[in-house]
Amino acid sequence: MLAAPVTIHPVLGFTAILCITLGAGAAGALNQWYEADLDACMKRTRNRPLPAGRMDRQSALHFGVGLACFSVLLMGLAVNLLAAAILTVSILFYVLVYTVWLKRRTPQNIVIGGAAGAFPALIGWAAATGQVATLPVLLFALVFLWTPPHFWALSLYVKTDYAAAGVPMLPVVAGLTVTRTQVLLYTVPMAIAAVAPWPMGLTGAIYGGVATLFTAIFAGLAVRVGVSRETDQAAMKPERQLFAFSILYLFVLFGALVVDRFAQ
Amino acid sequence: VTPDLTPRLTPAEEAELRRRQKSRSIAMGLCLGALAILFFGISMAKML
Numbered sequence: 475m476l477a478a479p480v481t482i483h484p485v486l487g488f489t490a491i492l493c494i495t496l497g498a499g500a501a502g503a504l505n506q507w508y509e510a511d512l513d514a515c516m517k518r519t520r521n522r523p524l525p526a527g528r529m530d531r532q533s534a535l536h537f538g539v540g541l542a543c544f545s546v547l548l549m550g551l552a553v554n555l556l557a558a559a560i561l562t563v564s565i566l567f568y569v570l571v572y573t574v575w576l577k578r579r580t581p582q583n584i585v586i587g588g589a590a591g592a593f594p595a596l597i598g599w600a601a602a603t604g605q606v607a608t609l610p611v612l613l614f615a616l617v618f619l620w621t622p623p624h625f626w627a628l629s630l631y632v633k634t635d636y637a638a639a640g641v642p643m644l645p646v647v648a649g650l651t652v653t654r655t656q657v658l659l660y661t662v663p664m665a666i667a668a669v670a671p672w673p674m675g676l677t678g679a680i681y682g683g684v685a686t687l688f689t690a691i692f693a694g695l696a697v698r699v700g701v702s703r704e705t706d707q708a709a710m711k712p713e714r715q716l717f718a719f720s721i722l723y724l725f726v727l728f729g730a731l732v733v734d735r736f737a738q
Numbered sequence: 739v740t741p742d743l744t745p746r747l748t749p750a751e752e753a754e755l756r757r758r759q760k761s762r763s764i765a766m767g768l769c770l771g772a773l774a775i776l777f778f779g780i781s782m783a784k785m786l
Contacts, residue, residue: 483786485779492776552780 475598476732477609477677482602489552490601494594496545497561501568501590503538507531508573515639518632549601557601564593581644588621589614609676612667613731619664620724623657623696627717630654630699631710650705657716658700665689668727677734684730692716692723 475487482490506513506524514525523529542565550558572587592614599610629636629643630653636643645653668689672682698712747755 483783485776485783489776489780552784 475602477735478599478602480603486553487602489548490557490598493545493549493553493557493561494597496541497549497565498594500538500540500542500545501565503534503541504565504569505573507534507538508569509577510534512578512639512641516632516635518635549597553601554604556604556606557597560593560597560600564590564597567593578641581642581647583642584625585622588618588625591621592617608674609671612671612674612676613728615667616664616727617724619660619667620720622660623664623692624717624720626653626657626660627699627713627720630713631707631717633707651703654700654702658696661693661696665693671731677731678738679734680737681727681730681734685727688723688726692719695719 475482475490506522510522510524510531513519513522519525524531524534546558546562546565549561568587568590572583572590576583576586595613595617596606596610599613600606626644629645630650633643633645633650637646644656668685669682671677672679672685695712695716699716702710702712704710704712
């Protein structure tokens, strides 16, 4: 939204960010409503409100549906219909396609489900401009392609948790070597999507330089994960480093995009 | 005469219940106030 070539009224910009945040919260609430049984089986998630017994399932369902409807209605009335439509698609995609359909059925769950997390870039741009352009589509592709190495790095060292819960994450179904190879393979198109806006003339040198540097570090960490043969989860240092860096990576790239836009 | 089977709260439990109700009421009030300010801001921004 801040990187768009037009300015949006600060109150409407705040409202758009609030709606995206509430929509994401609603999708998360509905995810936890549907997966309460599964969350109870994993150490990482067993203290969430539903498995820990701090909230009943019906309240979580009502809260999730109510918050989702409110966020979409507010986006449509205050910002524009395109942003509201993409927000609706992203919530439904996360809840129905990822949570209900894919997560328990295929190890490709987070690949396709990653699209849900990639929608906010499109929504922000649509909120500011009322349309969709090449740059937000590339940002969508960046987050979409970043998701597999990000989550598979995590799943490598919490594999036993996913196995205990019966979630068919790639390390559980296909093994550590295949997962490491996939982390490496997905890093290649992700790197192209990250750097592409610069040579395409959609951003300036600030974003280009930061994206190139941080993508090189990301790729270096992905290579270390790719060549590792470690099987002891407690000793998987490259995997932990890649997961931690991947969070910083997106934050820095999107920050650089905003700085680049205002420096032009 | 039907006996009153409603469980009685101890004074400490009653005080804790009131404290929770009060904090929830304050949180709800702040949310509604923030929402009213937001809607006012949106109305002003749309009129510009």
